[in-house]
Every structure is written in C-alpha cells, then in structure tokens.
Amino acid sequence: MGRPKIITFICIIGYLSVVFTFPQVFSPQIKKLGVFIPAIYGILVAANFIACVGLWYFKQWGVQLYVISVFAKLLFYILANQQGFGFYFNLVSSFIFIIILLRFYPKMNQNL
Amino acid sequence: MLWVLFKESLFFAWQSLVANKLRSFLSLLGITIGIFAIILVFTIVDGLESNIRGSIQSLGNNVVYIQKWPWDFGPDYPWWKYINRPVPKYYELDELQKRCKSTEAIAYRMGKRRTIKYKSNSIQNAVVAGISHDFYKIKNFDLTSGRYFTQNETDAGYHLALIGASIAEGLFPNEDPVGKEIKISGHKAVVIGVIKKEGESLLGISFDYQVITPFNFARYFLDPKSENADPIIYAKAKPNISNAEMMGELTGIMRAIRKLKPMGEPNFALNETSLISKGFDGLFDIIGTAGWIIGGFSILVGGFGIANIMFVSVRERTNLIGIQKSLGAKNFFILVQFLGESVMLSTIGGFFGLLLTYILTALGKDIIDMDIGLTSTNIILGFTISILIGIISGFIPAYSASQLDPVEAIRSN
Structure with missing residues (x-):
C-alpha cells in the first residue's frame, strides 16, 4: 500500500518542526536549563526526525517512535517548566496526528 | 551480538x-x-x-548604595528629576550609623582621579578615594603588606594612604612602598599598606589603580559637596536581614535626616547590585x-x-x-x-x-x-x-x- 496523503502531510509538518526545533537545542534558553538538557532535547528532536522518516516509508516503527518521542517531548516540557502556547499547540496537534497514524497502523510495513 | x-x-x-x-x-x-x-x-x-x-559580586549582594542618581539602564531615564538632588553628606553617615538597626556596617566614600607622585615617578589619573573607617567592612580587599587605618587615624584624618598593586608597581618598582611618602595633588601622605592585586575588571572597579585615604585627609584635595567626587554611602545588611528590609529602614531615616514631607518625592536613590545584573x-x-x-x-x-x-x-x-x-x-x-x-x-x-x-x-x-x-x-x-x-x-x-x-x-x- 502506498503512503496516504495525510501521512505525507504529517511527515512534512514533522520535518518542518525539526528544522525549527533543531536550532533550539543549542539556544541560550535551553542551555540555561542545565548541562545535559541540550543533549536530552537533542535526542528528542532526532527521535522525532527519525520517526518522520519511518512514517515517510510507511513503517510501523515510525508510528511507535513518533508516539514515544511525542510523549517524551511533552514530559520534557513539563519537567523543564516550559508550558507556553507552543506546548499546548504541540499537545493538541500531536494527539490528532497520533489518532490518524493509529488508524493506518495495521496497514503499515512491519519490517525495518 | x-x-x-x-x-x-x-x-x-x-x-x-x-x-x-x-x-x-x-x-x-x-x-x-x-x-x-x-x-x-x-x-x-x-x-x-x-x-x-x-x-558585581565583589560589590556585595547585601550592600545598598545611597547616592544621588538611581541605577537605571532603561532608554527613558528621567535625568531631569534627579539633577537637582543633593549628594550624600558625611554628617548623614553619622546619623545613619546612630539610628539604623538593620545594618552591619555603614561607610562613606568619595573619589576622583588625581596625579600621584613619588620622587621622580608619577602616575596620572589614579583614583584617589576618601573613606570613613568602616569601609573595610563593606569592601573585601586583602593587603599584601602593611596594615589598615586605625579608627583614630581615619577620624583625625592622618595623612596616610593604602595603595593598589598597580600603583605600587608604578611608583615603587624596586622598593617596598610601606613607610614611603607619596604626594597626592601636592599633599604628602605616608603609605601604610599595599592592596593585593585584583586584576582587570570589566566594570572598572578594581582596587589596583586606587589610593585610599581617610576622609578627613581627602577633604584637602577632594570636595565632598561636589558631584564630581561621586560621594556614596554604603550600607551592609546584618545577616538574616533582607535588602528590602534594610532599604525600608534606610529610606525612613534618610527622609527624616533630609526633613522630607511624608508624601514628598525622595531626593536620594537606594541602589542595589541586582540592578546592574x-x-x-x-x-x-x-x-x-x-x-x-x-x-x-x-x-x-x-x-x-x-x-x-x-x-x-x-x-x-x-x-x-x-x-x-x-x-x-x-x-x-x-x-x-x-x-x-x-x-x-x-x-x-x-x-x-x-x-x-x-x-x-x-x-x-x-x-x-x-x-x-x-x-x-x-x-x-x-x-x-x-x-x-x-x-x-x-x-x-x-x-x-x-x-x-x-x-x-x-x-x-
């Protein structure tokens, strides 16, 4: 089965969000939060990107990694006390995307 | 695997x-x-x-500066409100020391750039400060040689001086400065101590280029009524007393000393180092x-x-x-x-x-x-x-x- 358009849309949004969030990894604001915070945040951004690549190839592991990275990122924002507009926007949009992805999950490729 | x-x-x-x-x-x-x-x-x-x-830390987190001008780094600094304010006076220090309960120490300082001479050596634009005795309780500095002033020496205005490390290096390249007589704007003073080298500071507050003298001696070459001498009264809070608490008390006493009306604008500024930060x-x-x-x-x-x-x-x-x-x-x-x-x-x-x-x-x-x-x-x-x-x-x-x-x-x- 080919990749549905809605998943392509989610992937493009994901790639764009990586482009915008990657510079945040070494931003002065994140750096101020702690020595290892940029590294942790960076891992989350990379996981988000890899998940989008997985979704692009219509793989089940893409959905699994996407869900994990979304929850880990939300947890990070809560622990780092960074709950602005971006946090709630991320929360709502991610849950909508997860619901859509779960609908297509059984049709996706199980291999790496 | x-x-x-x-x-x-x-x-x-x-x-x-x-x-x-x-x-x-x-x-x-x-x-x-x-x-x-x-x-x-x-x-x-x-x-x-x-x-x-x-x-900034060396200025003291628990020290409040009583000055004419408030520290404000905003773009709309209303200088016209402050220009006619009086500068802090030495007698106000006495009054504050008598009345203030929340302070550990209160000190006065004024300073200006002057030429310092020793025999044929001279240093121009050295900062010469006139201080009250408790200044050492406010500012942390160590001496490499010599000693600090006694209470009697500062009160009586003995012609003595403590010099910074760079001044000592400049005026006394090959000898011990302690006990030598220097000239500050033509007035003789005996060096009784050398302050330990502090190094460069971006805020320009190092003691390396300073000469410290008792206030009553400094009056010969500095005018305490002039704004150019930048007179400051320092107040250091007692342990367990917050700056806000001390500032409240200082405000009340300063208003009483200057006989300000209860609802009138204060004509002095209480500055904290947190403002610089x-x-x-x-x-x-x-x-x-x-x-x-x-x-x-x-x-x-x-x-x-x-x-x-x-x-x-x-x-x-x-x-x-x-x-x-x-x-x-x-x-x-x-x-x-x-x-x-x-x-x-x-x-x-x-x-x-x-x-x-x-x-x-x-x-x-x-x-x-x-x-x-x-x-x-x-x-x-x-x-x-x-x-x-x-x-x-x-x-x-x-x-x-x-x-x-x-x-x-x-x-x-």
Missing part, C-alpha cells in the same frame, strides 16, 4: 572515511566551522558574563542569541554538506551494499554502517571545531587579560550538536541504503 554488529559497522565507516581523505576533510570542514562559531561565541559570552558577575542580563541575551543565529546557519550548511556527501557515498557503494546484503547483511547493519560514518564525520568535525576554539581562547586570554576558557558545558554542547547533526543529516541516506534491493544493488554501476 548487537555490539559486534555496531563495531563492525563503525569499522566499515572508518575505512570509507580514510579511503576518501580529501572528501572527508571537506565535508567535515562545514561542521568544524559551525561548531567553532557557536562554541566560540558561547565561550566568550560565558567568560564576559562570569567576569562581570564576579565584579538585570541591566547586563538583556545584553548577554542579545549577544548569545546573535551567536546562536550565526552559528546555527553555519551548522545548517555543514549538515547539508554531510547529507550530500552521504548520498554520494551511498551511490558510490551501491554495488558493495548489494554484495553485503546478498552475503546476509541485515538492513540494520547497513543503516548503522552509513549512520556511523556520518556521525563519525560530524564528531571529528566538531572535535576540530572545539580544538580551534580552545586554541583561540587560550591565545586571546593572554591578549585581553581576562579569564576566558572552554567550559565542560560548552564541550558537551559542542559534541552534542556534532553527533545530532550527524544523525539528522546522515539518517535519510543511511536508511535509503538499508532499503536497497540486493539484486538491483549488485547490478548497478
């Missing part, structure tokens, strides 16, 4: 990097420059910040953000460079990938092999970027005489960015390589 697979993948990746030295060098150059730009800016900002914060916070944020944007673009360019070189690498080795897969190599093995290569490239690039930063800051430290150095935070950040850029820019080429069909891959040229 996984570790063996990983090790083998990295070995393949390393071989590929060594086989194409010039290409590897050019592609890691982008990351080197990016990491160098970001970490250098962060290192300089951190160095400046720690120097300025150290200087706040003023610098904005500046550091701007410098940090500028460095972040400049370095971010360099990193982005470096990342595209790595992605490009990885696509070329996959294209070149398609045949080899086909053979590896037909011999039983798993997709994961191919993925890790190419991802390892990209991460290795960017990490080596990052390492050289950090090395360049280290060399430049080590050279710059001697030139600008300031404590700037690579911190562990910046080293960790540098490697984090390098590894991340390697993963992000190398993942798509690596994954596409891992998905190749072995038969078609072998057939390709």
Whole structure:
C-alpha cells in the first residue's frame, strides 16, 4: 500500500518542526536549563526526525517512535517548566496526528 | 551480538572515511566551522558574563548604595528629576550609623582621579578615594603588606594612604612602598599598606589603580559637596536581614535626616547590585542569541554538506551494499554502517571545531587579560550538536541504503 496523503502531510509538518526545533537545542534558553538538557532535547528532536522518516516509508516503527518521542517531548516540557502556547499547540496537534497514524497502523510495513 | 554488529559497522565507516581523505576533510570542514562559531561565541559570552558577575559580586549582594542618581539602564531615564538632588553628606553617615538597626556596617566614600607622585615617578589619573573607617567592612580587599587605618587615624584624618598593586608597581618598582611618602595633588601622605592585586575588571572597579585615604585627609584635595567626587554611602545588611528590609529602614531615616514631607518625592536613590545584573542580563541575551543565529546557519550548511556527501557515498557503494546484503547483511547493519560514518564525520568535525576554539581562547586570554576558557558545558554542547547533526543529516541516506534491493544493488554501476 502506498503512503496516504495525510501521512505525507504529517511527515512534512514533522520535518518542518525539526528544522525549527533543531536550532533550539543549542539556544541560550535551553542551555540555561542545565548541562545535559541540550543533549536530552537533542535526542528528542532526532527521535522525532527519525520517526518522520519511518512514517515517510510507511513503517510501523515510525508510528511507535513518533508516539514515544511525542510523549517524551511533552514530559520534557513539563519537567523543564516550559508550558507556553507552543506546548499546548504541540499537545493538541500531536494527539490528532497520533489518532490518524493509529488508524493506518495495521496497514503499515512491519519490517525495518 | 548487537555490539559486534555496531563495531563492525563503525569499522566499515572508518575505512570509507580514510579511503576518501580529501572528501572527508571537506565535508567535515562545514561542521568544524559551525561548531567553532557557536562554541566560540558561547565561550566568550560565558567568560564576559562570569567576569562581570564576579565584579558585581565583589560589590556585595547585601550592600545598598545611597547616592544621588538611581541605577537605571532603561532608554527613558528621567535625568531631569534627579539633577537637582543633593549628594550624600558625611554628617548623614553619622546619623545613619546612630539610628539604623538593620545594618552591619555603614561607610562613606568619595573619589576622583588625581596625579600621584613619588620622587621622580608619577602616575596620572589614579583614583584617589576618601573613606570613613568602616569601609573595610563593606569592601573585601586583602593587603599584601602593611596594615589598615586605625579608627583614630581615619577620624583625625592622618595623612596616610593604602595603595593598589598597580600603583605600587608604578611608583615603587624596586622598593617596598610601606613607610614611603607619596604626594597626592601636592599633599604628602605616608603609605601604610599595599592592596593585593585584583586584576582587570570589566566594570572598572578594581582596587589596583586606587589610593585610599581617610576622609578627613581627602577633604584637602577632594570636595565632598561636589558631584564630581561621586560621594556614596554604603550600607551592609546584618545577616538574616533582607535588602528590602534594610532599604525600608534606610529610606525612613534618610527622609527624616533630609526633613522630607511624608508624601514628598525622595531626593536620594537606594541602589542595589541586582540592578546592574538585570541591566547586563538583556545584553548577554542579545549577544548569545546573535551567536546562536550565526552559528546555527553555519551548522545548517555543514549538515547539508554531510547529507550530500552521504548520498554520494551511498551511490558510490551501491554495488558493495548489494554484495553485503546478498552475503546476509541485515538492513540494520547497513543503516548503522552509513549512520556511523556520518556521525563519525560530524564528531571529528566538531572535535576540530572545539580544538580551534580552545586554541583561540587560550591565545586571546593572554591578549585581553581576562579569564576566558572552554567550559565542560560548552564541550558537551559542542559534541552534542556534532553527533545530532550527524544523525539528522546522515539518517535519510543511511536508511535509503538499508532499503536497497540486493539484486538491483549488485547490478548497478
């Protein structure tokens, strides 16, 4: 089965969000939060990107990694006390995307 | 098993990097420059910040400055409100010392630039300060030789002086300054002590170029009523008493001393060092953000460079990938092999970027005489960015390589 358009849309949004969030990894604001915070945040951004690549190839592991990275990122924002507009926007949009992805999950490729 | 697979993948990746030295060098150059730009800016900002914060710290967190002008770094400073205010007077110090209960010490200081002479040696524009006795309780300074004034010497205005380390080096290059007679604006004073060298301060508050004299002696060459002498009354809070609490009491006493109406505007300012910190916070944020944007673009360019070189690498080795897969190599093995290569490239690039930063800051430290150095935070950040850029820019080429069909891959040229 080919990749549905809605998943392509989610992937493009994901790639764009990586482009915008990657510079945040070494931003002065994140750096101020702690020595290892940029590294942790960076891992989350990379996981988000890899998940989008997985979704692009219509793989089940893409959905699994996407869900994990979304929850880990939300947890990070809560622990780092960074709950602005971006946090709630991320929360709502991610849950909508997860619901859509779960609908297509059984049709996706199980291999790496 | 996984570790063996990983090790083998990295070995393949390393071989590929060594086989194409010039290409590897050019592609890691982008990351080197990016990491160098970001970490250098962060290192300089951190160095400046720690120097300025150290200087502010030396002013005392629990010290309040009673002055004519408030410290305000905003763009709309209403100077016309303050211009006609009186400067703090020495008698106000006496009154404050008698009435104030929340202070550990209160001291007075005025100062101005004057020429200091000893025989044929002279130093121009040295800061000469006239102080009250308790000044040493407010400002922390150590003496390398000699002693501080006694209460009697400061009260009576003995012609004595404590000199800073740079003044001592300038006036007495080959002799001990203690006991020698110097001239301050033509007035003789005996040096009774030398203040320990403090080094350069970005706020210009080092004691190295200062001469400290008792207030009643300083009146001969400084006018305490003049704003040019910049008179200040310092008040240090007792332990367990907050600045706000002390400022409340100081405000009440100062208003009473100056006989101000209950609802009238105060004609003095109570300044805290936290006001300076706040003023610098904005500046550091701007410098940090500028460095972040400049370095971010360099990193982005470096990342595209790595992605490009990885696509070329996959294209070149398609045949080899086909053979590896037909011999039983798993997709994961191919993925890790190419991802390892990209991460290795960017990490080596990052390492050289950090090395360049280290060399430049080590050279710059001697030139600008300031404590700037690579911190562990910046080293960790540098490697984090390098590894991340390697993963992000190398993942798509690596994954596409891992998905190749072995038969078609072998057939390709």
